[in-house]
Amino acid sequence: MTSVTTMTAALEPAYRDRLMSLAREVSFEAGVRLFEEGRRADRFWIVRTGTVALDLRVPGRRAAVIESLGQGELVGWSWHFPPYLWHLGAEATSPVRAWEFDAEAVRVMCAGDAEFGRAVAVWIGRVVAQRLHASRVRLLDLYAPYGSGGAM
Numbered sequence: 001m002t003s004v005t006t007m008t009a010a011l012e013p014a015y016r017d018r019l020m021s022l023a024r025e026v027s028f029e030a031g032v033r034l035f036e037e038g039r040r041a042d043r044f045w046i047v048r049t050g051t052v053a054l055d056l057r058v059p060g061r062r063a064a065v066i067e068s069l070g071q072g073e074l075v076g077w078s079w080h081f082p083p084y085l086w087h088l089g090a091e092a093t094s095p096v097r098a099w100e101f102d103a104e105a106v107r108v109m110c111a112g113d114a115e116f117g118r119a120v121a122v123w124i125g126r127v128v129a130q131r132l133h134a135s136r137v138r139l140l141d142l143y144a145p146y147g148s149g150g151a152m
Helices: 013-020 103-112 114-143
Strands: 024-028 033-035 043-049 052-056 064-069 089-092 096-102
Touching: 013 103, 013 114, 043 103, 052 114, 064 114, 096 103, 103 114
Parallel strands: none
Antiparallel strands: 024 096, 033 089, 043 096, 052 064, 052 089
16 A cells, blocks of 8 residues: 555644543454445454455455555545445454544544644545455456456
8 A cells, every 4th residue: 555545644743632532542353344245334444453354245256355554544444435335354463553543523623623624534535445456456356357457
């Protein structure tokens, strides 16, 4: 993931501080599912330590790991867009320590300050674009005929 999608690179210090005022520390053991595709997205996390794998259900096959996220990276963006349902799944692949955020509280904070809300929306938009690209590349690697994922 490029650095522009980490919170520290995407948000100016005053906005980071505001967002972090809502954070609570959590931890997950390896193998714990943080969320499942299609279920309600009511929170998100920023990884402090450890690794989280994002995966996508593929009919007739086991879930495809799309990307691994580590320190400073956002886990979950579906909380920002109605109908607030996860588009991917996520699992801790090592012990994880993270900051957890209540999605509704963050959405209220964004609605109350247009500039803050815009900064968060731009950050989340960059993350979505990066994850879409990673998903496309990974699925082409896994399932496309050799050579079909080349330059466009």
